[in-house]
Amino acid sequence: MSLPDAARPHDFQADIDLIGSIEAVPTILDAVCRITGMGFAAVARVTGDRWVACSVKDDIAFGLEPGGELEVASTICHEIRQNRTAVVIDHVAEDPRYRTHHTPARYGFQSYVSMPIVLPDGTFFGTLCAIDPKPAAVNRPEVVGTIRMFADLIGFHVDANQRVASSGAALRLYANIVQSDAAPICAFDHDFRLIAFNKAHNDEFFRVNGFHTKVGDVFPDLFIPQQAAAMRANMARALAGESYKVEAVFGRPEFGQPCWEITYTPLRDETGSIIGAFHQAHDISARLLAEAELRDAQEALRQSQKLEAVGQLTGGVAHDFNNLLTIIRSSVDFLRRPELSAERRARYMDAVSDTVDRAAKLTGQLLAFARRQTLKPEVFDAGAQLHAVADMLDTLTGARIRVVTEVADEPCFVRADVSQFQTALINMAVNARDAMDGEGTLTLRLTCASGLPAIRGHAAATGPFAAVSLTDTGAGIAPDQLVRIFEPFFTTKEIGKGTGLGLSQVFGFAKQSGGDVAVESEIGRGTTFTLYLREIAGEPCGEPPVTDANESFPVGEGQRVLVVEDNVEVGRFATQILEDFGYSTTWAANAETALEVLGPDGSGFDAVFSDVVMPGMGGIAMARILRDRLPNLPVLLASGYSHVFARDGSDGFELLHKPYSADQLGRILGKVVPRRIRERD
Known part of the structure; x- marks a missing residue:
């Protein structure tokens, strides 16, 4: 524990040494004795409790030497310290103030002079004093003035020496700090020569290069060539006035070549001029290795999580598709069976058709989660669609669930796939219905011109977003489940009461549409799902025409269709369907072959029906070539999913989604091919 300043013992020896180091003091004491005629003169250090002689001239055998002490209360200097006024006595016996004073009687002097020594900052140091047993004529202006000048001169020297000593101590402290620093530090001049460095610098340089440095070395020249240029460039930036930090490898290959984080700073003099620079280095090799190992561990964890997700996804898909295939195969x-009645035959055919639709919906939900579904974005009023879905929800949720809709009067336009938007709302509503166990309040709310907040660690997005929220009054979602609710096939429902794909469809649709979905939940209070879609300025597109499934469509009349499909079974089936519809078909197994068959003029073909995803050139790339080469040749594309479609849309080409029915293929081809025939005629 450190003592307060007042409680610390004063170092009088330091004062004695300080006065002894002033060469002028003996001359001053000799001069005082000569001009006053006294036989004793001294410089005394006077504190509140001690009087110590620092330098003495004694021609009267007074008996004091440097380091000798008088009882401070017995001296007149004690009074001088208090009032800082000089005392001058020619003859004590005749002085009305001091003839009865205890100090002259104790020390036996008749003449006396004592001048306070005060430092420039006002600090009292001590006195310049003289005594003699005989009277002396000292109280004269020229004598008092000279002694005062001598006292001021001593005070100036004391102050100067203290400052030098303090500066030297500070420099030694700074040097000790620098030397004690474990980080290598070195300074250099404009010629790139070392002018100073600490022990750590030399030790580390030896560790990575095999030899020591010395003052005067041109530092960059000590490195191997490929590192010398980098070091010189770094030093030059600092010498030009730049303070900065870099990471670089320095050292020789045989010593490991660690990576360093080096901080460069210019050195300036008191005028601000750059006289050099210095750098401080830290070996960060261990940190970088640890970071790399952490990244590897995180990547391994991600891969493990991916494999777990793939396993869960595969199991879920296999389970659901096996159920669907069981229905199809049994039907x-x-x-x-030849004896099957027409009624039962129709029932089994409907079962096959319905099951195929269910399988298509299942793959659609998976593709939506994976953001691989081909969307058909259009501009629509989110509020109008929310009202339409709310009307349907009354039937879906049941009479015991009250559906509340809060939508502003002003339209709020977004651009997205309307069908997927409605599906997302229904999936969230079904989830809310089940969470409320069939009874409660479901609130649908639309807020326009809101921002997209930070969700699941992703940064917030600027610009207006439409926020569609569904709030239920159900049981809420536990925190450990909340982080998994968007995973495919993850469900908290009983077996057979949910596939776990509804919310994953919402998540995929939101992300693929340039938005996001957030969830907030409190156990016992309910849950709010909020779907964010970017709001745009514009008018909604016209309603798409409704197509009656039983509506007839024009069949082929011998028109030639080039079928491009790499899958043999699908290719054969497609050509068979088209021929049954009256078209003449040619089958090409890939896009490259199709382009050769078509040639520069189309070779008399009336349309091209192509798959999208094929080895080599894809269907979209081929369609773009044909649009440039044969702009009047219709191209119909088919795909279950496509990375290109998911990102850019169908690029203006007619698109048929797999799985498609024979009627769907016939209807869309009947719409495309006659247009080609009419234009040609």
Whole structure:
């Protein structure tokens, strides 16, 4: 524990040494004795409790030497310290103030002079004093003035020496700090020569290069060539006045070549001029290695999580598709029986058709989660669609769930796939209905011109967003489940009461549409899902025409269609369907072959029906070539999913989604090919 300043013992020896180091003091004491005629003169250090002689001239055998002490209370200097006024006595016996004073009687002097020594900052140091047992004529202006000048001169020297000593101590302290620093530090001049460095610098340089440095070395020249240029460039930036930090490898290959983080700073003099620079280095090799190992561990964890997700996804898909295939296979087995009645045959055929639709919906939900579904974005009023879905929800949720809709009067336009938007709302509503166990309040709310907040660690987005929220009064979602609710096939429902794909469709649709979905939940209070879609300025597109499934469509009349499909079974099936519809078909197994068959003029073909995803050139790339080469040749594309479609849309080409029915293929081709025929005629 450190003592307060007042409690610390004073170092009088330091004062004695300080006065002894002033060469003028003996001359001053000799001069005082000569001009006053006294036989004793001294410079005394006077504090509140001690009087110590620092330098003495004694021609009267007074008996004091440097370091000798008088009882401070017995001296007149004690009074001088208090009032800082000089005392001058020619003859004590005749002085009305001091003839009865205890100090002259104790020390036996008749003449006396004592001048306070005060430092420039006002600090009292001590006195310049003289005594003699005989009277002396000292109280004269020229004598007092000279002694005062001598006292001021001593005070100036004391102050100067203290400052030098303090500066020297500070410099030694700074040097000790620099030397004690474990980080290598070195300074250099404009010629790139070392002018100073600490022990750590030399030790580390030896560790990575095998030899020591010395003052005067041109530092960059000590490195191997490929590192010398980098070091010189770094030093030059600092010498030009730049303070900065770099990471670089320095050292020789045989010593490991660690990576360093080096901070460069210019050195300036008191005028601000750059006289050099210095750098401080830290070996960060261990840190970088640890960071790399952490990244590897995180990547391994991500891969493990991916494999777990793939396993869960595969199991879920296999389970659901096996159920669907069981229905299809059993129905087909019954359809092969010749004695099957027409009613039962129709029932099994409907079962096959319905099951295919369910399988298509299942793959659609998976593709939506994976953001691989081909969307058909259009501009629509989110409020109008929310009202339309709310009307449907009354039937879906049941009479015990009250559906509340809060939508502003002003339209709020977004650009997205309307069908997927409605599906997302229904999926969230079904989830809310089940969470409320069939009873409660479901609130649908639309807020326009709101921002997209930071969700799941992703940064917030600027610009207006439409926020569609569904709030239920259900049981809420536990925190450990909240982080998994958008995973495919993750469900907290009982077996057979949910596939776990509804919310994953919402998540995929939101992300693929340039938005996001957030969830907030409190156990026992309910849950709010909020779907964010970017709001745009514009008018909604016209309603798409409704197509009656039983509506007839024009069949082929021998028109030639080039089918491009790499899958043999699908290619054969497609050509068979088209021929049954009256078209003449040619089958090409890939896009490159198709372009050769078509040639520069189309070779008399009336349309091209192509898959999108094929080895080599894809269907979209081929369609773009044909649009440039044969602009009047219709191209119909088919795909279950496409990375290109997911990102850019169908690029203006007609698109048929897999799985498609024979009627769907016939209807869309009947719409495309006659237009080609009419234009040609």
